Amino acid sequence: MSDDIRLAAIRAGAVPAGGDEGRDLVAPPALSSARSYPDLDALDAAMEADPRVYRRYSNESVALLEATLAALETPGGGEAPVARVTASGQAALLLLVSAAAMSGRRRVVLVRPCYGATEALLVGPLAALGMATTVVDLPVDGGADAGALVAAVGGPDVAVVVVEIVTNPLLTVVDVPAVAAAARACGAVCLVDSTFATPFLFQPLAHGADLVLHSLTKHLGGHSDVLGGVALASPQSEAAGWLDATSRSLGAVLSPFDAWLTLRGLRTAPLRVERGNATAAALASALAGHPGVVAVHHPAVRGGADAALAARLLPRGIGPMLSIDVRGGRSGAGRVVRALDGIRLAPTLGDVSTTVSHPATTSHRNFSAQDRVALGISDGLLRFSIGIEDEATLLAELTSALTAGG
Numbered sequence: 001m002s003d004d005i006r007l008a009a010i011r012a013g014a015v016p017a018g019g020d021e022g023r024d025l026v027a028p029p030a031l032s033s034a035r036s037y038p039d040l041d042a043l044d045a046a047m048e049a050d051p052r053v054y055r056r057y058s059n060e061s062v063a064l065l066e067a068t069l070a071a072l073e074t075p076g077g078g079e080a081p082v083a084r085v086t087a088s089g090q091a092a093l094l095l096l097v098s099a100a101a102m103s104g105r106r107r108v109v110l111v112r113p114c115y116g117a118t119e120a121l122l123v124g125p126l127a128a129l130g131m132a133t134t135v136v137d138l139p140v141d142g143g144a145d146a147g148a149l150v151a152a153v154g155g156p157d158v159a160v161v162v163v164e165i166v167t168n169p170l171l172t173v174v175d176v177p178a179v180a181a182a183a184r185a186c187g188a189v190c191l192v193d194s195t196f197a198t199p200f201l202f203q204p205l206a207h208g209a210d211l212v213l214h215s216l217t218k219h220l221g222g223h224s225d226v227l228g229g230v231a232l233a234s235p236q237s238e239a240a241g242w243l244d245a246t247s248r249s250l251g252a253v254l255s256p257f258d259a260w261l262t263l264r265g266l267r268t269a270p271l272r273v274e275r276g277n278a279t280a281a282a283l284a285s286a287l288a289g290h291p292g293v294v295a296v297h298h299p300a301v302r303g304g305a306d307a308a309l310a311a312r313l314l315p316r317g318i319g320p321m322l323s324i325d326v327r328g329g330r331s332g333a334g335r336v337v338r339a340l341d342g343i344r345l346a347p348t349l350g351d352v353s354t355t356v357s358h359p360a361t362t363s364h365r366n367f368s369a370q371d372r373v374a375l376g377i378s379d380g381l382l383r384f385s386i387g388i389e390d391e392a393t394l395l396a397e398l399t400s401a402l403t404a405g406g
Ligand SMILES: Cc1ncc(COP(=O)(O)O)c(C=O)c1O
Pocket: 088, 089, 090, 091, 115, 164, 168, 193, 195, 196, 214, 215, 216, 217, 227, 228, 229, 348, 363
């Protein structure tokens, strides 16, 4: 992780040094929903030039968070992307797909595996509004040429190709540069959901992507007290020009208090992500031979083409996630969850402390059992979001729960 990126996160929201003595060390949240003006001319001028006039357009806390998140995606100090923070990760997806659709193209290519609600938004409300979706399935055991598979379904009607760099929930890695090249070849843009990797481990814009999405609810917020998202567009992309106006119209913007909490979470995000990332990889290897485990889903254990791709695109690791197929299907998973001591079951990820989720019940519950099997999501699959606890503590808790559950 570059020092610039760590610094931008660690100092997020800090009031710059200098100026008057006795200033706040950290910018307070700016909560007002609008500003007032002395007369019509002043209001007219503000409506033209100052987005902070009304909170749906912008706000100091929101603008500070957007500038920080844009800096995290701009390694080496190039031109920063346009960033808009949104009411959730889903709202960021809606905003980015809407901005891409301003091109007049009416089809999305969705690369699976991916978060279940991503597909649900595309094939549900967006399909009803006239946006078609073509799904491209990458085999779970890796080795597929993702670029060729996307190119095979491309065409002049494709607005955007949507892909996750580290996929939810099986933690496979997708060849984003190849997918982005295939998108470009048909005149479409490539949108990377980088929620699992975070900007500290992967920067999509440096790998050919045009648009980036993070759920701020997860590792970046990091404390399970924020629901938010960010939509970023490369300054070169046509969609960047649409993002501001589209965001103002859709109105699914982040509240300033959530922006302020996210800035606070961001300050420790590099440390939390580094720590969870290292612990997840170590636990993956340590649990691989456990008798209660059917399969460990992590490139550190999977090896082969997936591990090679992970080493090429994510040399510092894939992030703080670890998925495990436990013996005994749903009832086995239920027993393991009940036997866990401090690791809590919740339909989310990215907390300071370790949590566990059951994809078949949560992120992928809208799929039929048959589809889940085809996607490699078994009823015994547990997805762990590794926090900052000691590795030894987590290993002891997990081995004991797996033994009790098996
Ligand atoms: C990979 C991924 N992208 C996007 C989202 C959506 O984020 P949010 O719940 O903030 O809308 C999630 C939520 O779990 C996710 O896992």
